[in-house]
Amino acid sequence: MPHPPPGVPTWVDLGTADLPDATRFYAELFGWEADVSGEEYGGYTTFRLDGHAAAGAGPLFGEGQPTAWSMYLATDDADAVAARVEAAGGKVLVAPFDVMYQGRMATFLDQAGAPFSVWQPGSMRGADVFDVPGALTWNELATRDVEGSAAFYGAVFGWLGREIELGGRPYLSWELDGATIAGMKEMDETCPDDLLPHWMVHFAVIDCDGAAAYARSLGGTVLRAPTDLPIGRCALLQDPQGGAFSILQSVNA
Incomplete structure (x- = not known):
C-alpha cells in the first residue's frame, strides 16, 4: 500500500x-x-x-x-x-x-x-500496514495548550485544525491536503497534574472488550475500560513495563 x-x-x-x-x-x-x-x-x-x-x-x-x-x-x-x-x-x-x-x-x-x-x-519507508486489526489506526495529542499546539503543528507541518465534538467534549481533528490524519484533545481536570502532554497511539482491534481482557491476562493493565465513542469503542491499556497505548474497535469493524 x-x-x-x-x-x-x-x-x-x-x-x-x-x-x-x-x-x-x-x-x-x-x-x-x-x-x-x-x-x-x-x-x-x-x-x-x-x-x-x-x-x-x-x-x-x-x-x-x-x-x-x-x-x-x-x-x-x-x-x-x-x-x-x-x-x-x-x-x-x-x-x-x-x-x-x-x-x-x-x-x-x-x-x-x-x-x-x-x-x-531511506530503505525503510515506515509502516507497511494501517487501519487493520493489529495495526496503527489513530494518533492523538493530549495537551493543556490546545491553541498553542494548533498553531505549532500548523506552522511546522501545515496542518489545519477542525473543531468537532467527540463523546460530548470538544475535539480538534487535524487535516492535511483534505485528509484527516490525527486528533487533539485537551487535558482536563481528570488528568493527573504530573501527566505530561503526549501523543497517544491507537491500534485497531476487532473486539475492544475481548482485547482488553486478553491484555490483562497477559500481564497488562486496563487504565480506562472500553468506552463507546462516535468513531468506535476504545480502551486505554498499559503493558507490563508501563507503556500506555490505546485500542480502537472502529464503528466499521
Whole structure:
C-alpha cells in the first residue's frame, strides 16, 4: 500500500525496559511476529503483521527513561523540520541523524512539551500496514495548550485544525491536503497534574472488550475500560513495563 506523505504519521515504536517481555506481550495481543535486527542496531525489533512492518521496539538507553510509545511523522527533509520546530517554539531533543541506510530521524518537543519524532525514509519507508486489526489506526495529542499546539503543528507541518465534538467534549481533528490524519484533545481536570502532554497511539482491534481482557491476562493493565465513542469503542491499556497505548474497535469493524 502507498506510504504516508510528508506530515502524516508513518511509524510508531516502543522504548521499553524489558524488550523480551514486551515482545511476548505484544506478539500475543496483536499477532505480531518479531524481526530482531543485528547488533549494529542494538537489537531493534520490527513487529510484522502477516509479514508487513507494523511497529517497532527497542531497549531504553537513557537512565530514568520511562517505557513509552513514540510517534513518527513522515518527512522528506528532517533538517528543515528541525529548523521549523525551533522557529515555532519547540525544542530539538535529538538532532537529525542517519540510521545507516535505513533513513534519517530526529526527535522533538512541541511548544507544550509533547515529544514526537520524524522519519525521512531511506530503505525503510515506515509502516507497511494501517487501519487493520493489529495495526496503527489513530494518533492523538493530549495537551493543556490546545491553541498553542494548533498553531505549532500548523506552522511546522501545515496542518489545519477542525473543531468537532467527540463523546460530548470538544475535539480538534487535524487535516492535511483534505485528509484527516490525527486528533487533539485537551487535558482536563481528570488528568493527573504530573501527566505530561503526549501523543497517544491507537491500534485497531476487532473486539475492544475481548482485547482488553486478553491484555490483562497477559500481564497488562486496563487504565480506562472500553468506552463507546462516535468513531468506535476504545480502551486505554498499559503493558507490563508501563507503556500506555490505546485500542480502537472502529464503528466499521
